[in-house]
Amino acid sequence: MLQFEPHRGFGIYIHWPYCAKICPYCDFNVYAAKDRNIDPLLLAIREDLKGWREKTGSRHVDTVFLGGGTPSLLPPEAIRQLLADIAELWPLRDDAEITLEANPDDMNRFAGIADAGVNRLSLGVQSLDDAALTFLGRNHSAKIALEAIGEGRRCFSSLSLDFIYALPNQSKEKWQAELSDIIDLGADHLSLYELTIEQRTAFGKAVSRGDWTPANEDVAADLYEVTQLEMEAAGYSAYEISNHAKSVQHQAKHNIVYWKSGDWLGVGPGAHGRVTLDGKRLETISEKRPDKYISKVEKTGVGADYNPLSIEDIAAERVMMGLRMTQGILRSDFEKISGRCFDETAIASFISDGLIELDGSILKLTAEGCLLADYISQKLVLE
Template sequence: MDEIALYIHWPYCARICPYCDFNVYKNKPDTTRNLVAAILADMQYWRQLSGPRRLVSIHFGGGTPSLLPAKNLRQIISQARQLWNAAESLEIGLEANPKDINKQVLRDWKLAGIERLSIGVQSFDDYALKFLGRDHDAAAARKALEAAQTEIPRVSADLIYGWAGQTLDMLHKDLRIAVQSGVSHISAYQLTIEPGTAFGRAGIRGINKAVNSDHSADFFELATDTLSAAGFEKYEVSNFAKNNANRSRHNLVYWQGGDYAGVGPGAHGRLTARGVRTATIATLKPKDYISAVDETGYAIKERETLDAKAWAEEYVLMGLRISSGISLSRYKQISGHGLAPERIAEFERAGLLVTSKDKLSATVQGSLVLDTVCRELLS
């Protein structure tokens, strides 16, 4: 049976961070009931679209899904299990803000079936947390990591680095504290300045909020070296796990070109059926999402059939992010032709790509310039 992952987007946050360009809105607890009802109905529509599938993961992302009451998480999880055939290794993950974590809520999440938490620590430095507009402090982050590990089997600390003023020593300290916390997974994301965000607007006024791009490679390499030395395997550009079992199975579905239902305002989805791959985006605003589901039973706003070229490009762009890379024969199967061997050989000589039998993957140096490598590989 074909596999599917389920992504649930909870779009509300206690406050909007100045670097965030996700589909997020200021928290409105009074809409929770209606939005959960719409999500449950939209999941039923997705089940009709996908047909019977083996459900490999449920991921609550956002926004801040740790604002969603545990009883609603439970409802969504139990309906997902009824709609699809849950894999024995079903991963159920939740992104959580340190401020929302306490002993009681952890027990409730555990009872609801959550077995993986991604905690948005961002930094253990109070100045950095202020700079990034976060509403928690370093002590809350440490406490959340400690408490989470007493209840939830797999915990990830998510960090952001490369903010203007950060030094390599500061990043090293953050990484060291994350390692010492005992978590089995660390995500270390480089701060990028996106247009339309508060940091993006500051950039237009000449105020740079991220480290100079000449230095960003040093930060990236420090993160890779420090975490590798601490026994974390880098299995994706920004993701490190103590061993295979601690990798994010949900994110691997994205990177390996699998299928996922995208439910909730603005959620993206991918579905492959009878050799046709469709990309979907749900209606963005929560109130429009609720109305769309009320009126039609679903909330997909955009539905695009990917042609062979677009599908194959996405396969490469996502697949070269992970250490296991892409399958050259799968690429050929999707696109109808192979990748140019002379171009691959050029990148191999430059130390940016490596091939091993059918596999093509990026080296650490290649990961630093992945956009350029992919662009040239696909041109």
């Protein structure tokens, strides 16, 4: 029988689906904000939290993450109310990490957001180059981004910046120069993501039409290698494939709940979660459309459908998520859950190819292996 493991963490993710503008690369559950009445959705999210409290009982909350979408569009008072609800429903740890995703052009709200109880800002800068920002469909300029970074540093105890690389025709030299500028910003945490083309997005359709060609795998791999080298040299240790922190205290604790297979509630339209209840690990998936989500909460008390994961799926997730972290995974974790051993032939082959390394009972990806993380995970857990 599976039990909730507090050492893996308990987090709450709140998805706010509205954006001032939908970015052409974004494949998340998002909708144009327009002039929507946000009160019904806010009320539904608050009721959803109450519904989950009845199911989980009292657990200490380690992290809260307001993502989207663009939760920085929310009035600070609405954020304050959501956080007050959480603190009333569950005991919130004194050192709880409370993160909000923001766009630079919402910097006039930062002081109010911090005053509402958010202590960590995740700022979607994406580039310091105006031409790249235009290509990525961002509303802000590099100048606005720099001003927002300064405001973020003033208002929050921890500041994380997101950037995207492997843009079309982006050279190693150009990205290296931008990395130098990024490092000089002095953020506490950096998330550096390769541009991925999803079919349903505006970029996906443009590539299908032949409007432009994405960076090929070799170029992307070279840029990833440069990223790791520059970050390491600057003291931003990689603790996960795409994430770098100046110190352990600035690592993204909420994401670590995911990677360590902890429990988290997914609340809001389209939010996913994982919750261990009554000896089962549940996958929760909330209704995507805001109107359907609201109706679901009104009818059932929560906005998600939930189903137990199989032992095989739980074990595979533990491997897939855990291997993303540089600390690797214990072989015994997989064996304890699944009741079987890793494919030793696959392990030997990956070690020989320089893709994984074995440190006692711990499996870790090498730098080369990080580029093939999903493939390696799948092969390791095959019957």
